[in-house]
Amino acid sequence: MSPSWSRTDGLAVGIVALAALAGVALWPQLxxxxxxHFSAxxxxxxxxxKAVGVVLLPGLMLGLLVLVQAGLAADPPSHPQTGPVVVLSTTAFxxxxxxxxxxxxxxxxxxxDGLLVGTLVFAALLVGYSVWREGTSLG
Structure with a gap:
């Protein structure tokens, strides 16, 4: 069975489009x-x-969306909200x-300067949510 287009997919692609549009809108100022990449x-x-910087992350976001959706199709989570939350939160982040x-x-x-800390907090919260939602213990 092939994966079907969902509301989550549409929202995720919309987020990618908004991120790409930000690069296009700021193009003259870049x-x-x-x-x-920045050091700690x-x-x-x-x-x-400039052209690579504007399209690189949105392109990676689309690739990651395809990869995550393929993973979710191959091994669906036990709770129906886990996949959409992971997809949308990662894409938005x-x-x-x-x-x-x-x-x-x-x-x-x-x-x-707070981006590294924010990234680590985001990752911890997303992993914590997924473990909690799926009822999986780490031990």
Missing amino acids: PAEVAI SGTPDNHVP LGVIHVLVIAWNAGYPVPL
Whole structure:
């Protein structure tokens, strides 16, 4: 049975589209080379051409969406809300990261120093939710 299009898929693709549109909207303000990775101190340590920086994360978001949906189809979670929550929260999280990084490159004052902590908290909450929802023990 082939996977069917769901509301979750539509929302996730909409989030990807919004993230991509942010890059397009800020295109004129972006430098020729944009930072896409930052050290723990918030210093940029990897740059790519502007076009790559605008499409890279939205493209990865689409690829991840396909991969996660394939995984969920191959091994469905026991609770019907686990998959949609994982898909939408992960897509939204990556979209926020993309918008923050693009905004920083466009010259907006984005505080990147809390991004690492926020990422770790997000990951812990998502794993905790999934373990709780699926009733799986870690031991």
